[in-house]
Amino acid sequence: MRSDYYLLLDVAEQASAAEIKAAYRRLAKKFHPDHNADSEAAEERFKLVAEAYRVLGNPESRADYDAWLERHRHLSMAPELAQMPKRGPRVSVRHAQERRAARAARRSRSVFSSRRFSTKGAFPLARRHIIFVYIFCLSILIPWFLNFSGCGKSPESLQRQRVERETAERESIYEKACGGDAVAQFRYGNILYHGLNGAERNVPGAILWWQRAAAQGHKTAAHNLQVAVDAAEKNAAPEADAPSATVEEGADSLK
Numbered sequence: 001m002r003s004d005y006y007l008l009l010d011v012a013e014q015a016s017a018a019e020i021k022a023a024y025r026r027l028a029k030k031f032h033p034d035h036n037a038d039s040e041a042a043e044e045r046f047k048l049v050a051e052a053y054r055v056l057g058n059p060e061s062r063a064d065y066d067a068w069l070e071r072h073r074h075l076s077m078a079p080e081l082a083q084m085p086k087r088g089p090r091v092s093v094r095h096a097q098e099r100r101a102a103r104a105a106r107r108s109r110s111v112f113s114s115r116r117f118s119t120k121g122a123f124p125l126a127r128r129h130i131i132f133v134y135i136f137c138l139s140i141l142i143p144w145f146l147n148f149s150g151c152g153k154s155p156e157s158l159q160r161q162r163v164e165r166e167t168a169e170r171e172s173i174y175e176k177a178c179g180g181d182a183v184a185q186f187r188y189g190n191i192l193y194h195g196l197n198g199a200e201r202n203v204p205g206a207i208l209w210w211q212r213a214a215a216q217g218h219k220t221a222a223h224n225l226q227v228a229v230d231a232a233e234k235n236a237a238p239e240a241d242a243p244s245a246t247v248e249e250g251a252d253s254l255k
Contacts, residue, residue: 005052005065013066017057024053060096163198170197177209185213186221193228203228 006013009023027049029035036042056062170191176184186209191199193206207228213221 005055008048008052009056013069017059020053020056024049024057028053058096060099166197170199177212180216182213182216182218182221185209185216186218186224189213189221189224193224203232207232 006015009020009027011019011023015023028046031042031046031049033043033046036046054061055065170188173184173188173191177188189206189209191197191206192202192209195201207225210221210225210228214225
């Protein structure tokens, strides 16, 4: 590795990039093999000029060369330092590209970097693990979402599930009503009176359950009972007079 690239280009060490480029063009034209076909010295000088421009024409390699040149001068002024391990400048374009690629590789090691998910080349083991985790999570979430939203199910299947759910809810309320729960008795009376949850409409049965709930102090059940009895005495449709008390209103009346 020569230490006189500035001398080869005949420029000062403080020369600008434009001055270095102009000097290279002038010397390259002067020593080009096409103009000196029979001169081996001119060909060798042309190669040296091209090498000097590759180093000084690149800011990064020029900085490395300047640092190496400064160290070389210190060593020449202090012979005792010559015994220290020497390190030549990394001045080639290929070496500069390798350094940039190495820095980019270090930056891409972050888990949150998008470069880790690049499809170029073979997937490292860590990338495959991350992808497997995503696939596993999706394999759990997608079926759950489809089941929760009812997507992909036929209308018959959805109707059957609705009937099963309403039947189970009606049976649960009936068991609680038989156990003496006033709220359940009121709710079961509503189910029979309005024919809810798949049950057939049964006004006498609804009155019976409202009587049991009213006997325990359920105010809404007592009101519904009075309306239903008055409607029956007038031989009128009780739907016009009976309150449309919901399950929540019946439950709140005991609070």
